[in-house]
Amino acid sequence: MGAARHQPAHPPVPHAVGRRPDCCQPQARAGSMRIALCSSFVPFVNGGYRNIVEWLEAALIETGHEVERVYLPEVDAPDILFRQMAAFRFIDLSAADRIICFRPQAHLIPHPNKIVWFIHHLRGFYDLWDNPMYRGFPDDAKHRGIRDALRAADTAALEEARHVFANSRVVSERLSRFNGIDSEPLFPPVHRPERFRFRSMNDEIVCICRLEHHKRQHLLVEALKHCRSGVRLRLCGTSAGSGYSSAVAQMANDWGVAERLAIDERWITEDEKADRLADCLAAAYLPVDEDSYGYPTLEAAHAGKPVLTASDAGGVLEFVTDGINGLVAEPDAVAVARAMDQLFEDRAATRRLGEAATARIAEMNISWSHVLERLLA
Numbered sequence: 001m002g003a004a005r006h007q008p009a010h011p012p013v014p015h016a017v018g019r020r021p022d023c024c025q026p027q028a029r030a031g032s033m034r035i036a037l038c039s040s041f042v043p044f045v046n047g048g049y050r051n052i053v054e055w056l057e058a059a060l061i062e063t064g065h066e067v068e069r070v071y072l073p074e075v076d077a078p079d080i081l082f083r084q085m086a087a088f089r090f091i092d093l094s095a096a097d098r099i100i101c102f103r104p105q106a107h108l109i110p111h112p113n114k115i116v117w118f119i120h121h122l123r124g125f126y127d128l129w130d131n132p133m134y135r136g137f138p139d140d141a142k143h144r145g146i147r148d149a150l151r152a153a154d155t156a157a158l159e160e161a162r163h164v165f166a167n168s169r170v171v172s173e174r175l176s177r178f179n180g181i182d183s184e185p186l187f188p189p190v191h192r193p194e195r196f197r198f199r200s201m202n203d204e205i206v207c208i209c210r211l212e213h214h215k216r217q218h219l220l221v222e223a224l225k226h227c228r229s230g231v232r233l234r235l236c237g238t239s240a241g242s243g244y245s246s247a248v249a250q251m252a253n254d255w256g257v258a259e260r261l262a263i264d265e266r267w268i269t270e271d272e273k274a275d276r277l278a279d280c281l282a283a284a285y286l287p288v289d290e291d292s293y294g295y296p297t298l299e300a301a302h303a304g305k306p307v308l309t310a311s312d313a314g315g316v317l318e319f320v321t322d323g324i325n326g327l328v329a330e331p332d333a334v335a336v337a338r339a340m341d342q343l344f345e346d347r348a349a350t351r352r353l354g355e356a357a358t359a360r361i362a363e364m365n366i367s368w369s370h371v372l373e374r375l376l377a
Contacts, residue, residue, distance in 0.1 A: 032064045033376070036096040038106040040074035045240055046210075046267060048295045049103045049119060052167070055191035056100070056117075056375075059368040068096065074105060076122045078137055078146050085153060100375060101161075108157045115375060116161045117186060118171060120291040125150050126178050127289070134214065134288075155179040165374065168292035168315035186374055187366045190298050195270065198304030198354065199278035201347055204232045204262075205308065205340060206276050207284045209296050211239040211248070211265065216286045216310070218248050219336055224257040226337035231344040233284075236264040236276065277303035282343045282350060284308040285316060286331070293319035301325070301361055306353035308339050319364070325356035 037060075039053050057067045070093070074084045088108035093099050100115045101107040107116045121127070125147045128134040137143050158164055158181045165186040166172035175181040190196075209215055217235050224233055239245050245265050252258040268276070277283065283300035285307055292315035297307050301319070309316045310331040322328035327342065329335040343350045 032066065033097040034066045034095065035060055036068045036070050036093045036099040037102070038070045038099050038109050039102040040104060040106050041071045042075060043073050051191070051295060052119060052188050053102055056371070058191060059372060063372060072106070076124060078143055081146065081150065104154070107161065108153070110160065114161045116158060116164045117167065117375065118164060118175060118183065119167045120171060121154070121174060121178065122150065127174055151178060155181065169318055170315040171291050184374070186371060187364055188292070189366050189368050189371060190295055190302065193302045195274045196299055196302035197278055201281050201350065202279050203230055203344065204234045204280045205282050205284050205343065206234045206236065206280045208236040208268070208273055208276065209285065209294070211235065211237045211245045213244055214288045216288065218251060219286055219331065219333060220284055221248055221251050221257065221261060222255065222333040223336035223340055224252070224260055225255040226334050227340050229341040229344040231281070231340045232260045234262040234264065234276070236268050238265060238267055273299065277305055280305060282306050282308055285313070286310045286336070287313055287316065289314035290316050298361070298366065301357035304354040304358050306343070306350060306357050308336070308343065319360060325353055325360050327353070
């Protein structure tokens with residue numbers, strides 16, 4: 001599929017598509033609205049991108065709004081990308097008073113009262129274009145054409161929105177740099193944060209997220225072989241079937257640290273997650289240039305536990321400040337090991353970091369009341 005086959009670059013994006021005459025527009029009932037939450041999903045792959053939709057749905061229903069969730073499957077394979085995008089342009093949600101769009105390419109859905117809470121681009125065509133490992137396709141004329149057409153379509157659709165929010169300052173900056181779109185950072189809270197609490201501090205650092213190469217659990221395992229303390233590591237999550245989790249387990253065997261590593265290769269329940277965080281020493285979250293602070297960071301903070309992260313972790317650094325409410329290490333095994341030992345050996349300091357992490361939530365005004373105030377303004 002060459003770029004020339006996709007001219008025009010994207011379907012037309014007139015504001016009138018799917019709009020009823022003004023006299024027929026659905027009217028918000030007193031104090032409430034009909035709101036459609038629109039996102040894409042990768043079949044059989046879970047993650048935070050689903051949580052932000054479903055937790056917002058719960059918050060809206062609790063405040064009396066009528067909510068419909070709209071998911072369309074999408075994968076970022078270049079040869080079928082534009083056919084998937086066209087499907088979004090034909091969605092008619094005129095029965096809704098307002099739509100809120102999240103994961104790409106949901107922002108292509110037309111509506112006269114469209115709000116975008118943007119969580120990331122299709123990053124292989126944007127900020128990860130120059131990284132072959134994460135781009136996943138050649139840097140050639142065909143794919144550059146697809147890239148340029150995609151960016152033009154995204155920009156046109158985002159310009160339709162009444163307001164664009166971003167889930168972090170990192171994503172807000174990307175929107176400005178690549179699309180010329182101004183956006184307001186709006187930090188996503190967790191659902192029912194009271195589930196998380198501090199109970200004790202054992203010897204484990206826990207990492208609760210998808211087991212994927214870009215989440216860098218392998219770096220934590222490699223760091224174990226350099227640790228001088230008795231610190232232990234627990235990894236919780238599943239992968240997309242790439243064999244990464246098996247490779248991580250093999251690394252632990254090869255480096256002689258398997259007895260200090262536990263891998264729960266599944267989606268642990270929310271109750272299990274709360275228990276792990278209540279009793280762990282600290283949490284770790286070391287993604288490569290993450291879009292936001294990530295739910296693992298926020299969940300740990302609600303439990304009074306600091307997060308160990310890396311200096312190139314992207315949006316995580318909007319929440320974690322080294323030595324204040326967590327530790328930020330250079331992304332190499334020796335530096336990460338040094339931070340793990342520090343958390344293990346100075347538990348009084350680790351506890352203070354955890355208390356400061358909890359306080360950081362209020363400092364950043366991360367709450368559902370603030371989210372609803374902005375999205376419904």
